[in-house]
Amino acid sequence: MIPEGDLLRSRVLTALAPALSAVLERRLDGYALVASRDGLLGSDSERGVVTFEDGVPVLAYHSRTDRGGPQALDDIGAAPYRFDLYALDPDALELPHRNEDLRVGPGTVAERLAGDPALADRTRERAGTLDRDPDDGLEAFLDDEAAIEGIKRSAREEATEKADAWGIEEAIEER
Amino acid sequence: MVEAFAVASGKGGTGKTTSTVALGMALADRYDVTIVDADTGMANLLFHAGLEDVETTLHDVMTAGDVPVEAATYDRFGMSVVPCGTSLAGFEDADPERLRGAVADLAAGADVLLLDSPATLGSKSAVLPIVLSDRVIVVLNPTVPAVSDGLKVQEYALSYGSDIAGTIFNRTRGDAESVTEKADRYFEGPTLATVPESDAVQAARSDGTPLLKHAPDSPAAAAFRRAAGALSVADGDSEAVAERFRTAVIPDPP
Numbered sequence: 001m002i003p004e005g006d007l008l009r010s011r012v013l014t015a016l017a018p019a020l021s022a023v024l025e026r027r028l029d030g031y032a033l034v035a036s037r038d039g040l041l042g043s044d045s046e047r048g049v050v051t052f053e054d055g056v057p058v059l060a061y062h063s064r065t066d067r068g069g070p071q072a073l074d075d076i077g078a079a080p081y082r083f084d085l086y087a088l089d090p091d092a093l094e095l096p097h098r099n100e101d102l103r104v105g106p107g108t109v110a111e112r113l114a115g116d117p118a119l120a121d122r123t124r125e126r127a128g129t130l131d132r133d134p135d136d137g138l139e140a141f142l143d144d145e146a147a148i149e150g151i152k153r154s155a156r157e158e159a160t161e162k163a164d165a166w167g168i169e170e171a172i173e174e175r
Numbered sequence: 176m177v178e179a180f181a182v183a184s185g186k187g188g189t190g191k192t193t194s195t196v197a198l199g200m201a202l203a204d205r206y207d208v209t210i211v212d213a214d215t216g217m218a219n220l221l222f223h224a225g226l227e228d229v230e231t232t233l234h235d236v237m238t239a240g241d242v243p244v245e246a247a248t249y250d251r252f253g254m255s256v257v258p259c260g261t262s263l264a265g266f267e268d269a270d271p272e273r274l275r276g277a278v279a280d281l282a283a284g285a286d287v288l289l290l291d292s293p294a295t296l297g298s299k300s301a302v303l304p305i306v307l308s309d310r311v312i313v314v315l316n317p318t319v320p321a322v323s324d325g326l327k328v329q330e331y332a333l334s335y336g337s338d339i340a341g342t343i344f345n346r347t348r349g350d351a352e353s354v355t356e357k358a359d360r361y362f363e364g365p366t367l368a369t370v371p372e373s374d375a376v377q378a379a380r381s382d383g384t385p386l387l388k389h390a391p392d393s394p395a396a397a398a399f400r401r402a403a404g405a406l407s408v409a410d411g412d413s414e415a416v417a418e419r420f421r422t423a424v425i426p427d428p429p
Binding site: 006007008009010022025026027028029054055085087089090137138139141142143148151152155156158159160162163166168172 | 185186187188216217218219222261262293294295296297299302306317318319320322323324326327329330331333334335336353354357358361377380
């Protein structure tokens, strides 16, 4: 159903929040195969799959129980997890993502599998800003000079604040 | 001579790695080119260059400490390719700051260094390639999130003292001219190329072969060659660049 992507990470994790947070931060298009403790020693069929669009979970499915949506997340079980993360062209996900039965809410994975309400909120926030038909609106966006100047200004402020927080001002001044 | 470029985008999936490999191959006609997977957290250069089975990668250089970067450097497609591994152990133990030393060593032997950078501005190690490069090549797609994140990358780079070499508008469909012209007003540096969406790109990746080898006559490959042709590489002092990477003092936050 989902074509094979490029493997980015294959890890055993005791907590999923950092991995999900990294996916969100990088706005990854792709999917993760998640197997719980029992599945670590079991067969490939004991795994859940969660897909991501722009870093936001879209659908979940479990191969053993053949259930989709939030139920599939319950079927994955408890930590530790084997977490295999793959990148995929967003076009390849378009068709699977039309299946409404497998869908999960943007924050559901962070809540149920990672137990991280703050991450769930951040994910919902991102989902709310997703441009579902990205080709539309780009010209209008580019015509809004004031908005773009706003983005640039706040990015510069953020860059300066972060340089301070990361302690890299010195490296920058030396340039 | 050497000039270090970070190939960057704020969003994943824009074709950053495809662009890095294609630019590298095209520039290799004129220069000694080294491409480095500087996205040590989500490496994927090895898949694009058919190196997924190699034993030594940048992860080993960044963990053990006694593995020289030469051991993780592979001659492929007319250039030197430094892939990063995807293993759990490699990622857990890797010290991102050792990247500086490795890149400094590489700078000494190359004309052009292309750093395939993380698609995020969320951490100190993620912005390191942007901070340390001479210039940044921003990879965009014709979508609002990609352009908006590309603007952020540009402003970070400028704030951190790096220049913008130009933008690559990747994966365009149909006539993209009016959009690229409008976007061009907001970005420093020229639009190096507009690269049309192409099945050849996906086919090349599945094959583990760079686009310029897999489908050299495709419009996408031609566009990347135009981008490389539009890049004038500065005649930087290799030792000075190497020294900048080696000695950049980037302490941990308190």
